[in-house]
Amino acid sequence: MPFFVLIFRNLLRQRIRTLLTAVGISIGITTVVALGVVTHSFKSTAKDILHAGGTDFAIGQAGSADLSFSTLTQEQLDEIAAYPEVDHAIGLLMAFSKLGSNPYFVQLGIEPADLEHFEVPLLEGRYLAPDATDEILLGQEASSQLGKRPGDTVELKDRSFTVVGIYHTGDVWEDGGAMLPLATLQEYERKSGLMTLIYVKAKAGTDLDALTARIEEDHPELATLRTLSDYNEVDQGMQMMDALNLAISFLAVFIGGIGVMNTMVMSVTERTREFGILRAVGWRQRRVLQMVLGESILLCLIGALIGSILAVIFTRVILIFPVVRSLLAIEYTPDVFIRGFAVGVAVALLGAIYPAIRAVRLSPIQAIRYE
Amino acid sequence: MNRNSIAIDVQDVVKTYEEGRIHALTGATLQVREGEFVAITGPSGCGKSTLLHLIGALDRPDSGRIVVNGTDLAHMRDLSHYRAHDVGMVFQLHNLLPTLSASANVQLPMYETQLSFWERRAKAQSLLEAVDLGDRANTPPTKLSGGERQRVAIARALANDPPILLADEPTGNLDSKAGQMVLDLLRRIQRERGVTLVLVSHDVQIASAAERIVRMLDGRVVDAGVT
Numbered sequence: 158m159p160f161f162v163l164i165f166r167n168l169l170r171q172r173i174r175t176l177l178t179a180v181g182i183s184i185g186i187t188t189v190v191a192l193g194v195v196t197h198s199f200k201s202t203a204k205d206i207l208h209a210g211g212t213d214f215a216i217g218q219a220g221s222a223d224l225s226f227s228t229l230t231q232e233q234l235d236e237i238a239a240y241p242e243v244d245h246a247i248g249l250l251m252a253f254s255k256l257g258s259n260p261y262f263v264q265l266g267i268e269p270a271d272l273e274h275f276e277v278p279l280l281e282g283r284y285l286a287p288d289a290t291d292e293i294l295l296g297q298e299a300s301s302q303l304g305k306r307p308g309d310t311v312e313l314k315d316r317s318f319t320v321v322g323i324y325h326t327g328d329v330w331e332d333g334g335a336m337l338p339l340a341t342l343q344e345y346e347r348k349s350g351l352m353t354l355i356y357v358k359a360k361a362g363t364d365l366d367a368l369t370a371r372i373e374e375d376h377p378e379l380a381t382l383r384t385l386s387d388y389n390e391v392d393q394g395m396q397m398m399d400a401l402n403l404a405i406s407f408l409a410v411f412i413g414g415i416g417v418m419n420t421m422v423m424s425v426t427e428r429t430r431e432f433g434i435l436r437a438v439g440w441r442q443r444r445v446l447q448m449v450l451g452e453s454i455l456l457c458l459i460g461a462l463i464g465s466i467l468a469v470i471f472t473r474v475i476l477i478f479p480v481v482r483s484l485l486a487i488e489y490t491p492d493v494f495i496r497g498f499a500v501g502v503a504v505a506l507l508g509a510i511y512p513a514i515r516a517v518r519l520s521p522i523q524a525i526r527y528e
Numbered sequence: 529m530n531r532n533s534i535a536i537d538v539q540d541v542v543k544t545y546e547e548g549r550i551h552a553l554t555g556a557t558l559q560v561r562e563g564e565f566v567a568i569t570g571p572s573g574c575g576k577s578t579l580l581h582l583i584g585a586l587d588r589p590d591s592g593r594i595v596v597n598g599t600d601l602a603h604m605r606d607l608s609h610y611r612a613h614d615v616g617m618v619f620q621l622h623n624l625l626p627t628l629s630a631s632a633n634v635q636l637p638m639y640e641t642q643l644s645f646w647e648r649r650a651k652a653q654s655l656l657e658a659v660d661l662g663d664r665a666n667t668p669p670t671k672l673s674g675g676e677r678q679r680v681a682i683a684r685a686l687a688n689d690p691p692i693l694l695a696d697e698p699t700g701n702l703d704s705k706a707g708q709m710v711l712d713l714l715r716r717i718q719r720e721r722g723v724t725l726v727l728v729s730h731d732v733q734i735a736s737a738a739e740r741i742v743r744m745l746d747g748r749v750v751d752a753g754v755t
Contacts, residue, residue, distance in 0.1 A: 158632050159645050170627055434623045437586055438637040438684065439612020521611075522586040525623065 164451040178420040179460040185409030186464025186497045191471045193493035196398050198485045204385045205328040210275035212356040219380040223394040231350045242363040247271045248352035250342050259480045263334030266342030282307035282322030290341050293318035296332035297325040302479045333483025410503045417508025425512040432516050433524025442517040449516050453509030461501030535724040536560040541592030552578040554747035565718050565725040567738035575747040576728045584617045584694045612640040616685030620697035622677040624669040630680045631665040637687040655683040675706030695727040
């Protein structure tokens with residue numbers, strides 16, 4: 158029989174033990190893959206906000222722990238708008254508060270006059286009136302979750318707002334939240350004259366690299382954000398998420414490795430005589446090593462497969478929560494699953510290296526006599 | 529095959545166990561000619577199995593020399609190639625893997641060759657037919673009789689066409705009828721294939737089937753016998 162089939166059949170000899178070990182490994186892999194999917198989806202969703210309203214790039218406060226904590230002033234907005242290459246610059250204040258069952262309902266404060274520049278496509282109703290203070294636009298997802306239509310009222314922080322329109326931008330954060338007059342949001346967030354991000358649309362033909370470099374040079378306190386990697390550099394939360402992901406991967410490898418080692422040590426000990434026979438009929442140490450490592454890798458790949466399936470199920474299940482739906486759109490990318498399988502192989506090698514060495518070091522005659 | 533050339537040359541071999549407390553071989557010397565059928569006999573504990581295991585490179589001697597077909601085993605860094613290609617070993621306990629079929633057991637030594645899966649399977653079938661077990665290829669050892677298992681073990685020992693066959697008490701666990709069948713099979717293989725056959729047995733009647741009987745006592749060859 159082919160060598161691979163021999164390895165596979167060896168695993169089937171202890172079906173329950175193989176299954177339990179694979180399931181044990183799969184729990185770690187589920188964590189790694191699910192966290193990877195969520196992290197990637199969160200980043201991807203966050204990236205959309207950098208180009209909201211069809212703008213070319215966003216500007217935040219350099220060094221802010223989290224981009225939502227970025228604080229910019231009206232003066233800075235005016236200075237950015239004054240660059241000759243800038244067609245228009247829009248200030249946006251971002252706030253989160255509990256609304257219904259959603260503890261992170263996103264509110265975006267924007268000058269009503271900027272809505273047209275911001276290219277917010279309306280599905281129903283109209284834009285905020287220029288002098289409005291108590292009007293609100295709801296994203297399509299928020300409208301659906303809250304069951305509110307134009308003409309209805311929404312209670313936000315003990316204040317009533319009249320829904321005047323429903324929009325759909327395709328960005329999860331925007332569609333899951335609301336837009337209201339900048340001054341109103343600044344007032345109840347006690348951030349008078351402040352905003353979170355400045356969105357910039359440059360004039361046609363502008364060299365965006367040169368423009369962003371000049372803005373950062375002129376304003377070291379500002380960070381321009383065009384790509385996800387810009388976002389990662391500025392937003393400490395993203396960096397923490399990556400660090401957490403890495404730490405959990407290492408933990409999964411370590412815990413999984415101990416489980417696999419336990420199984421493989423038992424398997425090798427039970428089969429000492431068998432290894433002696435294989436060595437006696439001429440198997441090289443390398444082939445015995447290949448067999449033990451092959452069994453371990455196959456075991457872990459089965460675990461990785463189960464773990465990946467569980468991770469997909471888990472990430473579908475969490476979407477039943479409105480808060481999750483309003484914060485991220487789940488995306489499955491091959492690299493997340495490749496990382497899950499790479500963790501599986503790392504677990505296999507970590508767990509099997511000691512038993513494998515033990516198996517190949519046996520003297521054939523001692524192994525054959527082993528009881 | 530040259531019946532006058534020496535296939536196995538054992539010179540003054542010493543082997544001890546348990547840090548020198550047990551003296552298994554105390555200076556054994558033996559020559560076996562190419563194509564010869566030699567039986568090593570002697571009382572239990574005289575070192576005959578130890579000598580066979582050393583010739584089979586399952587272990588290394590403490591001192592002395594074992595030269596097989598002109599090559600000193602002490603100079604071989606990896607003895608696996610020697611065990612796979614130069615000698616075939618048949619044990620008292622068949623030492624077949626119970627979870628594999630008879631055919632898969634016979635194929636085990638062939639993993640160390642360049643043969644494809646199909647070639648390995650075909651060769652295993654041909655070897656099983658040579659030991660009259662062609663129809664039991666897919667049967668696991670647990671469903672074979674003692675004699676049949678030993679015949680599968682002989683087929684496995686011949687897997688890579690080794691010029692030397694070493695049999696350690698091959699009939700020791702069999703009834704007389706099955707034992708005779710295995711002995712006849714070994715003799716037939718030795719004659720037809722021209723292999724050198726060294727058989728260890730404490731049973732003088734079994735040993736008498738050989739061309740030459742070597743007697744051992746207390747870790748030494750005390751009578752090299754005559755052809």
